[in-house]
Amino acid sequence: MSVITLTKDSHINPQPYRIKFKDANAVLGAKSKIPINDDLPILETESKVAIIGGGFAGIATAITCLTKLNEDDIAIFEKHDNFGGTWYANTYPGCASDIPALWYSFSFALNSNWSRIQPPQYEMEEYILEVVKQYQLRKYVHFKRSVTKLQYNEKAANWTIYMRDLTNGQLIKHTAKIVASCQGGLVNPHHFQAEGLENFEGEYMHSAIWNHDISLEGKNIAVIGNGCSANQVIPSLLKSYNPKSITQIARSKHYIMPPLPYIIQFLYQLLSFSYVGLYLIRTIVSVFNEARYPLTKYGYYSSILRFLLRNQSLYYMRITAPQKYHDMLIPNYKIGCKRIIFDYEYLPCLHDERMTLTNEPISHITKDSIVFKNNTELKVDVIVACTGYDFRRSFHTYELIGRNNVNIGDLWKKEGASAYKTVLVRDCPNFFFIGGPNASPGHSSVVTSIESSCIYFEKLASQILSYRYDSICIKTDKYNQWAKSAQEELQKAVFGTEFGGCSSWYNEDKFNSATYPYSQVHFWYVMSHPVYDDMELQKRF
Incomplete structure (x- = not known):
């Protein structure tokens, strides 16, 4: 059992902690092939x-x-050419752990200085590489x-x-x-498919194969999907990439919970002085989350738990998102049917004047636009597919x-x-x-x-x-x-x-x-x- 302390080099220089676009596309792209x-x-x-x-x-x-x-x-x-799996390959802006990292990490190698409750991708990768270094695993690997x-x-x-x-x-x-x-x-990315996509002359990329060399400043961007990756990437694009506009095309609805309470990070920092302290806060978080398990099943307690969590989510969504988008966002299925999303900055960013949300189905793609089934046309420079994984x-x-x-x-x-x-x-x-x-x-x-x-x-x-x-x-x-x-x-x-x-x-x-x-x-x-x-x-x- 050990405690790891990160240098946070990944915050200063994230490039070594993420796969190169060329390498990711060669392995995970829609046209990827194994060379023979x-x-x-x-x-x-x-x-x-x-x-x-x-x-x-x-x-x-x-x-x-x-x-x-x-x-x-x-x-x-x-x-790939490094350890990390999905935490090395997924590098889209805003990519982060969707649950507390003090729990989404090895119990035998706890980290004492996560920068936040849900740290960014490059910090997760830095942690993984530190574990690899500690156990000297590179001598056994063939990339x-x-x-x-x-x-x-x-x-x-x-x-x-x-x-x-x-x-x-x-x-x-x-x-x-x-x-x-x-x-x-x-x-393996679930690649977006639409009639005419091959004719699109702008930039297209799946969130799982991000090209950091593409400039997004002043661009009209369409983001397809509204799952966890879309909820992470959109706030980051608005905050750090200065796009002209972002139109999110929602294909389904998700329960979005309030951000994880800061008390978790406070207690984590308070107890991070030793392995025992770190293990204690990890156990507390684990027990709390395990108590949510019955929400997935039949039963009286399960229905009460779903009722409480659903109302918490709906209240947060209604008071945080613009009212005009409520019908597009609020689900009518049982909570837990899809993975629950803990909000970071997504719902507040829907108030940004550069941001538009629509659930209109796509008809086809032209060389410079998305055409919807209601015959409206959206001019776009970049299409980002947040369409999940196969x-x-x-x-x-x-x-x-x-x-x-x-x-x-x-x-x-x-x-x-x-x-x-x-x-x-x-x-x-x-x-x-x-x-x-x-x-x-x-x-x-x-x-x-x-x-x-x-x-x-x-x-x-x-x-x-x-x-x-x-x-x-x-x-x-x-x-x-x-x-x-x-x-x-x-x-x-x-x-x-x-x-x-x-x-x-x-x-x-x-x-x-x-x-x-x-x-x-x-x-x-x-x-x-x-x-x-x-x-x-x-x-x-």
Whole structure:
């Protein structure tokens, strides 16, 4: 356990803490392609543990291997050129943690000097890199490697990972006893699509692939979307980029809560003198937020909690936003059906004379304008798409072939992406998801669920690395039982369901691969107590 103190160099010089636009676009852009050069020799490598992804989940898994399993024969594969995952790739103006960072950080590496309750992207990245430095993880990482296929070898009881070097297209074949897939869900941008967009002669960019070289001063900007990223980017553009105008095109409605109370930051600063103090305030915030969990379910207490939170949100929205926009902003579904947004400066900025909000559907795009379905035309110089992420695609970025040549991707296309207790996949021995299907909390910090998943990983991986078992795999019937019970429970929740009253990326095609069906206390307990009877434990011969 340690306390980290940031230098805040990222505030003075943010460039090293964010990906270059060229690199982000090459990997995440609408036309991105993995380079292939089979003229180069195949590079063959190996390790006991292979970790796919260098964000929060990959870092936590690597640290678990080093500190809990005493295993340093590990290899981390990351498609970008630095650690950080989404906190390295997402650099749009105003990008920040949407929950308190003292909670959205590792419990074993607490930071003593967050600049605010929800610090900016570059400060989050600086924290991540400081953790990487403290645990000396750079010696284990291979950057700019894009995994294309994983195949299980039943005879050798190991995995072959096929990947491409993004700098030259070279094929790499890596063999590992254990694979931990640590790719986040909010990675691949959901690119805006509209008739005629290809003819637009102005600047277009997705918020997840921001080009900081584009000047926005004096420009007419259209921002499409009104989720968390739009709520963060618009105030920042108005405050720091001096646009001529911003027109926000809202496609749905969200519950917006008042800014997080300053008392949290005050108590944090008061208790930041030691790890014990930091852990105490983190625990207080965690307990308070965990108490909100019932709002997602049926029940008397749940309905009371939703009533109180909904009224708090509606009161804030009505007194803060211009009255002319109330009908465009205020939802009529149950609170929690979409992720709740804590306001920073968005609603007040709607009073800015340069700002216009509309919910008119788009018909098509011309070379210099957006044409709406009511035949009105909006002249724009820049289009910013805050249209979110393709969550489902995150489970299909590589081919996953398990034992008996079972193609898991094909299975998921038919049944929906799932993993037993969010970690184990049928017919995939020694394969672990960290932050996998249904691991995201709808009310809590994903870093908390990542740490809980690492407890489970530690307990099972230790059985393999100690040579007690050659392989561990979830029984197919137990995998199916979990998938069925999880979906049945989630259909009783508000996350994008008929009960919740909204459509959401949580619940696409009526199958929810995103959120955990129970509380985070339940998740921690399940991760801490593996049921070995549910698994096939292959002993060494």
